[in-house]
Amino acid sequence: MIVPILKQGEFLIASIQSALSDNDLLALRxxxxxxxxxxxIRGVIIDVTALDVLDSFAxxxxxxxxxxxxxxxxxxxxxxxxxxVAFAMVQLxxxxxxxxxxxxxxxxxxxxxxxx
Amino acid sequence: xxxxxxxxxxxxxxxxxxxVKARQEGRALANQLGFSPGQATLIASVIxxxxxxxxxxxxxxxxxxxxxxxxxxxxxxxxxxxxxxxxTAALEPGxxxxxxxxxxxxxxxxxxxxxxxxxxxxxxxxxxxxxRR
Amino acid sequence: MYEAEKRPIPPSSDETATTLLSELAAxxxxxxxxxxxxxxxxxTKARLLTAMTEQEVFTEATAVYDQYVExxxxxxxxxxxxxxxxxxxxxxxxxxxxDEVVGIVLLLRDVLARSLFAKYQTDFAMLNxxxxxYEPAANRIANTVAVGFVQERERIIREQQEAIRELSTPVLQxxxxxxxxxxxxxxxxxxxxxxxxxxxxxxxxxxxKVVVIDLTGVAAMDSSIANHxxxxxxxxxxxxxxxxxxxxxxxxxxxxxxxxxDLGKMNTVGDLQGGIEEAERLLGYRVEQIxxxxxxxxxxxxxxx
Numbered sequence: 001m002i003v004p005i006l007k008q009g010e011f012l013i014a015s016i017q018s019a020l021s022d023n024d025l026l027a028l029r030x031x032x033x034x035x036x037x038x039x040x041i042r043g044v045i046i047d048v049t050a051l052d053v054l055d056s057f058a059x060x061x062x063x064x065x066x067x068x069x070x071x072x073x074x075x076x077x078x079x080x081x082x083x084x085v086a087f088a089m090v091q092l093x094x095x096x097x098x099x100x101x102x103x104x105x106x107x108x109x110x111x112x113x114x115x116x
Numbered sequence: 117x118x119x120x121x122x123x124x125x126x127x128x129x130x131x132x133x134x135x136v137k138a139r140q141e142g143r144a145l146a147n148q149l150g151f152s153p154g155q156a157t158l159i160a161s162v163i164x165x166x167x168x169x170x171x172x173x174x175x176x177x178x179x180x181x182x183x184x185x186x187x188x189x190x191x192x193x194x195x196x197x198x199x200x201x202x203x204t205a206a207l208e209p210g211x212x213x214x215x216x217x218x219x220x221x222x223x224x225x226x227x228x229x230x231x232x233x234x235x236x237x238x239x240x241x242x243x244x245x246x247x248r249r
Numbered sequence: 250m251y252e253a254e255k256r257p258i259p260p261s262s263d264e265t266a267t268t269l270l271s272e273l274a275a276x277x278x279x280x281x282x283x284x285x286x287x288x289x290x291x292x293t294k295a296r297l298l299t300a301m302t303e304q305e306v307f308t309e310a311t312a313v314y315d316q317y318v319e320x321x322x323x324x325x326x327x328x329x330x331x332x333x334x335x336x337x338x339x340x341x342x343x344x345x346x347x348d349e350v351v352g353i354v355l356l357l358r359d360v361l362a363r364s365l366f367a368k369y370q371t372d373f374a375m376l377n378x379x380x381x382x383y384e385p386a387a388n389r390i391a392n393t394v395a396v397g398f399v400q401e402r403e404r405i406i407r408e409q410q411e412a413i414r415e416l417s418t419p420v421l422q423x424x425x426x427x428x429x430x431x432x433x434x435x436x437x438x439x440x441x442x443x444x445x446x447x448x449x450x451x452x453x454x455x456x457x458k459v460v461v462i463d464l465t466g467v468a469a470m471d472s473s474i475a476n477h478x479x480x481x482x483x484x485x486x487x488x489x490x491x492x493x494x495x496x497x498x499x500x501x502x503x504x505x506x507x508x509x510x511d512l513g514k515m516n517t518v519g520d521l522q523g524g525i526e527e528a529e530r531l532l533g534y535r536v537e538q539i540x541x542x543x544x545x546x547x548x549x550x551x552x553x554x
Binding site for chain 1: 132133139143153154156157158160161164165168169171172207211218219220222223224227
């Protein structure tokens with residue numbers, strides 16, 4: 001399943017649907033990086049509202065995306081982590097390290113607005 | 117730890133879509149036993165971790181979900197894959213999610229009420245028991 | 250010769266049990282009207298199920314009877330367990346107690362056993378075989394129903410306790426995007442889990458940006474609960490909220506340091522008031538003190554005028 005990537009000004013917004021396969025996640029990573037370069041993107045917002053679970057593979061991949069996007073001059077932000085998912089993540093010791101997170105898309109966009 | 121099994125659900129794991137099925141079954145079982153939605157998500161996360169390891173490293177195996185009909189869920193992950201060469205390293209908690217050989221086992225063991233793992237060249241068995249709090 | 254023709258040919262012991270159980274199940278179904286009546290009478294005589302009306306007892310008695318015979322015959326108990334829990338869910342709120350449920354099942358066991366005695370009393374060998382098959386099955390049924398009832402009761406009590414806890418540990422929204430979670434007393438792992446889940450759901454529901462967790466009412470906590478507190482702070486951050494911890498006693502501060510927390514990295518303020526002010530500052534509110542002249546008119550003196 002291809003994840004739709006929207007461009008909003010200098011930002012990319014990717015909303016992950018549930019049941020994303022490992023390959024899909026990796027394909028998303030590559031697509032985001034490619035677009036960041038091609039479209040002079042400042043920030044990438046990944047919306048994980050639909051994910052019912054965030055395991056070590058998912059958090060590792062999200063960190064890879066952030067890292068690769070950073071190398072190309074843009075900041076990544078994760079939004080929409082569900083309360084129960086956040087709780088499970090910290091109990092299992094999974095972190096998104098220094099990737100900033102926000103509650104939802106609205107908060108995510110205001111995060112970037114504050115950092116003009 | 118061997119649960120006094122009251123029921124068992126078998127989910128064959130062969131592809132990524134089986135991960136979803138296994139998670140859903142785990143969630144359903146947890147709900148039936150009165151686990152909170154937060155705990156049900158934790159169980160689904162553990163299943164995701166173990167089932168994903170099966171798909172990635174052993175190609176196929178199964179997840180068996182067992183309950184005592186009351187307050188405990190046991191997740192048994194089995195496969196006939198090549199096994200984990202260094203189980204100690206796989207269980208070693210580090211400072212990042214890439215520690216533990218990237219298998220996610222240190223975290224699983226941390227939250228488990230009982231955890232055991234057997235791994236060799238003919239396969240791997242991981243048993244995780246989670247009790248309702 | 251007539252007797253020999255009636256007696257079944259004895260095969261292996263398993264097969265015998267199954268055949269016997271089928272035979273006695275058939276007999277019990279045939280005699281259902283009178284045996285059920287006898288059972289209902291004994292229930293009334295023993296003053297059981299007084300919380301239910303006669304009609305209700307009759308309806309449930311019929312269902313229990315049928316389930317009983319079914320379980321006897323098939324040797325499988327899933328349907329019975331499900332029925333027992335369903336029945337329990339309905340009668341527990343009516344005030345039916347465990348001893349009543351166990352009592353009526355044992356009465357049914359006795360009524361059926363006597364019926365078997367009556368039927369096979371002229372053939373001791375057959376009676377013995379029948380009882381050999383009946384007794385373990387009947388005991389397992391009594392056990393299954395009792396356990397089902399007790400489990401259902403425990404589930405209901407747990408739900409009630411959880412509901413009470415939820416009422417007594419509120420997450421308070423004091424301003425837009427500002428939540429306070431005051432914690433008082435002793436925290437066990439279950440309560441800790443519940444508090445965290447309520448807080449995280451509260452953050453999402455109110456779009457909370459700053460949370461003040463007040464520990465003034467907590468004297469000490471063990472390292473596992475302290476760990477839990479750290480996890481709560483981390484999980485709140487994943488939802489984009491900042492956490493301020495207030496009212497940390499020296500003992501708790503020490504526990505946190507012992508488990509490896511860098512208190513310098515945790516946002517802590519001495520007391521709740523200070524924490525709220527810090528939270529308001531973070532949210533961009535400016536707190537000003539109103540001078541006495543600008544104070545709102547006292548409603549009492551207004552009325553007097």
